[in-house]
Amino acid sequence: MSQTEWDLDEDQEEKPFNGKYMKRMLHYLLPYRKLMTLVVVVVFINMLLSLSEPIILAYLIDKGIGMKDFTVIHILAGVLFGVKLIGWLLSWMHTRWINFTGQRILFDLRQQLFNHLQTLSFRFFDGRPAGKIMSRITNDTNAIGELINGGLITMVMEFTHLLGIVIILVWMDWQLALLSFIMMPLLYLIVSKLRPKIEGSWSRSRSTMSAINGNLNETIQGIRVIQAFSRQQKNNEKFNGINLRNKQAFMRAITLESTVYPLVEMIGMLGTCIVVWYGAMRVIDGAITLGFIMAFINYLWRFWGPLSALSKVYSQLLSAMASAERIFEILDTEPEVKNEVKARELPQVRGDVSFKNVSFRYEENKPDVLKNVSFEVKAGQRVALVGPTGAGKSTIVNLLMRFYDASEGSVLIDGMDVKQATLESLRKQMGIVLQDSFIFAGTVEDNMRYGNEEASDEELQRAGESVRLDRIVSKLSDGYQTELEERGSKLSVGQRQLLAFGRVLLSDPRILILDEATSSVDTETEQHIQEALQKLLAGRTAFVIAHRLSTIKDADLILVIENGEVAEQGSHLELMKLGGLYANLVHTQLSMQESVMLQTNMN
Numbered sequence: 001m002s003q004t005e006w007d008l009d010e011d012q013e014e015k016p017f018n019g020k021y022m023k024r025m026l027h028y029l030l031p032y033r034k035l036m037t038l039v040v041v042v043v044f045i046n047m048l049l050s051l052s053e054p055i056i057l058a059y060l061i062d063k064g065i066g067m068k069d070f071t072v073i074h075i076l077a078g079v080l081f082g083v084k085l086i087g088w089l090l091s092w093m094h095t096r097w098i099n100f101t102g103q104r105i106l107f108d109l110r111q112q113l114f115n116h117l118q119t120l121s122f123r124f125f126d127g128r129p130a131g132k133i134m135s136r137i138t139n140d141t142n143a144i145g146e147l148i149n150g151g152l153i154t155m156v157m158e159f160t161h162l163l164g165i166v167i168i169l170v171w172m173d174w175q176l177a178l179l180s181f182i183m184m185p186l187l188y189l190i191v192s193k194l195r196p197k198i199e200g201s202w203s204r205s206r207s208t209m210s211a212i213n214g215n216l217n218e219t220i221q222g223i224r225v226i227q228a229f230s231r232q233q234k235n236n237e238k239f240n241g242i243n244l245r246n247k248q249a250f251m252r253a254i255t256l257e258s259t260v261y262p263l264v265e266m267i268g269m270l271g272t273c274i275v276v277w278y279g280a281m282r283v284i285d286g287a288i289t290l291g292f293i294m295a296f297i298n299y300l301w302r303f304w305g306p307l308s309a310l311s312k313v314y315s316q317l318l319s320a321m322a323s324a325e326r327i328f329e330i331l332d333t334e335p336e337v338k339n340e341v342k343a344r345e346l347p348q349v350r351g352d353v354s355f356k357n358v359s360f361r362y363e364e365n366k367p368d369v370l371k372n373v374s375f376e377v378k379a380g381q382r383v384a385l386v387g388p389t390g391a392g393k394s395t396i397v398n399l400l401m402r403f404y405d406a407s408e409g410s411v412l413i414d415g416m417d418v419k420q421a422t423l424e425s426l427r428k429q430m431g432i433v434l435q436d437s438f439i440f441a442g443t444v445e446d447n448m449r450y451g452n453e454e455a456s457d458e459e460l461q462r463a464g465e466s467v468r469l470d471r472i473v474s475k476l477s478d479g480y481q482t483e484l485e486e487r488g489s490k491l492s493v494g495q496r497q498l499l500a501f502g503r504v505l506l507s508d509p510r511i512l513i514l515d516e517a518t519s520s521v522d523t524e525t526e527q528h529i530q531e532a533l534q535k536l537l538a539g540r541t542a543f544v545i546a547h548r549l550s551t552i553k554d555a556d557l558i559l560v561i562e563n564g565e566v567a568e569q570g571s572h573l574e575l576m577k578l579g580g581l582y583a584n585l586v587h588t589q590l591s592m593q594e595s596v597m598l599q600t601n602m603n
């Protein structure tokens with residue numbers, strides 16, 4: 001599935017309320033419970049202060065202006081100012097505290113996810129595009145952070161605010177209060193009918209935006225292939241389609257929203273107008289005072305704010321539920337390959353390796369990729385793994401590194417089952433160089449020291465010289481301190497390979513795994529690589545997924561893998577004598593080489 005398709009097949013944006021997830025989310029608040037209690041108290045006091053304003057105003061109108069009492073006017077104006085000032089101060093405080101805890105919670109959650117992610121086994125990453133995992137760590141943690149922090153406080157604050165207003169309105173005049181709520185059923189009907197439509201359109205707008213991002217990502221990553229195949233026109237059409245869908249979804253959402261909310265406000269206003277009309281008449285009747293009706297109307301104005309805030313928090317809550325489900329799914333995934341309870345440190349190994357009747361499948365209910373594989377390798381031997389593509393060569397080294405555990409049988413190092421060793425002590429003694437070595441952003445030295453930070457400068461220099469990296473480094477602007485970009489894009493394929501050799505040599509593993517590069521480099525670099533390789537392999541048990549006849553011929557043991565089985569094993573001479581699959585492979589390669597040489601000579 002392409003990135004774009006994954007994005008169009010967007011995860012659900014909202015999920016019904018789930019008490020279990022809510023409890024788990026609230027757990028993240030626990031370390032900050034004291035501060036949060038303080039926030040709730042401050043918010044509550046602030047709400048009381050804010051609710052007192054219309055009443056103060058009413059007194060000011062009735063007792064001050066109405067009775068022409070300047071002392072009351074002075075005092076109440078001062079009180080009003082004081083209330084506003086304290087309110088502002090309290091708001092400043094609780095906003096600061098909420099932001100502080102919000103950031104702390106986000107920090108904790110992101111850190112926990114990142115730490116956990118690094119422990120997960122390859123199988124977890126096999127079936128998930130990197131973009132999706134990244135979006136979980138960024139977007140989904142944000143959604144949860146916003147809810148457990150701002151959202152919950154808003155909920156408490158606005159709910160008590162709303163309750164306070166209703167109580168005051170009923171306390172002031174229950175008949176007038178009932179009259180002002182006359183439009184509520186109609187409002188409820190409109191909002192409950194239209195809100196899902198608005199939310200749905202926004203959700204579509206977001207998911208099409210995500211598809212736009214996915215498409216951009218795929219285009220940037222694959223720009224070489226796109227241009228090489230001249231696919232720009234086709235890509236434009238595809239992008240146009242997604243872009244159009246995004247525009248339409250946005251327009252629908254904004255049209256609905258700009259119709260519905262003014263409508264809601266107008267209907268709300270109708271209720272207020274009825275109160276104004278009826279209240280004004282009662283003021284003239286002398287049944288109520290001017291200050292009273294002013295305060296009453298003021299509370300009515302305030303009524304809508306908490307309602308719309310609560311409806312927003314509600315959708316925030318549902319989208320946080322969807323995010324929580326995705327995040328907890330990652331956090332609840334146990335690493336498949338992990339230290340057994342009785343795992344021991346693997347002592348310094350000699351390097352004997354044996355596979356005993358090992359079978360393996362990548363997925364349950366799928367056929368075995370390795371079938372009953374057995375072989376013995378003595379310490380210091382060089383093993384060449386050869387065979388057609390998809391035969392299972394990489395899978396063998398994956399099991400040796402314990403990236404996956406064998407489904408049946410056992411993998412032994414110096415006679416000890418790798419499952420009994422702690423992962424760290426096992427992998428510390430192994431080194432792996434893949435065809436396209438991953439280079440991290442940082443300096444050449446950082447990359448060299450990746451497996452052994454404590455190495456001395458001399459060791460670093462020596463490793464660099466051994467693999468002929470020093471010649472490349474001396475041509476770089478800052479030598480070993482030259483900054484490399486992510487994936488080492490400034491370096492050529494051959495240079496990246498030599499750097500990877502240097503990195504492994506410095507970590508000095510007892511067992512080395514090497515996926516020999518198939519891509520051709522110029523003869524000089526090839527010669528450097530071969531020389532570096534000899535240095536690297538010397539004195540270590542080495543498994544080479546070999547493509548070059550020269551490497552294969554030099555091997556102490558050749559394992560010919562076919563359809564997940566060891567079809568033949570032995571030395572070059574033994575296998576040539578056997579005249580089987582290996583002999584055939586060698587003949588094919590030799591005749592290919594001859595025809596290339598013939599062609600070169602003819603030209």
Ligand SMILES: Nc1ncnc2c1ncn2[C@@H]1O[C@H](COP(=O)(O)OP(=O)(O)OP(=O)(O)O)[C@@H](O)[C@H]1O
Pocket residue numbers: 126362363369387388389390391392393394395396
């Ligand atoms: N992560 C994975 N999930 C599912 N199946 C996989 C996975 N990796 C490899 N396979 C399958 O397992 C089989 C063996 O793959 P493996 O990579 O070991 O072959 P290989 O001999 O190293 O091939 P090549 O020389 O092309 O690298 C193949 O059929 C492949 O499709």
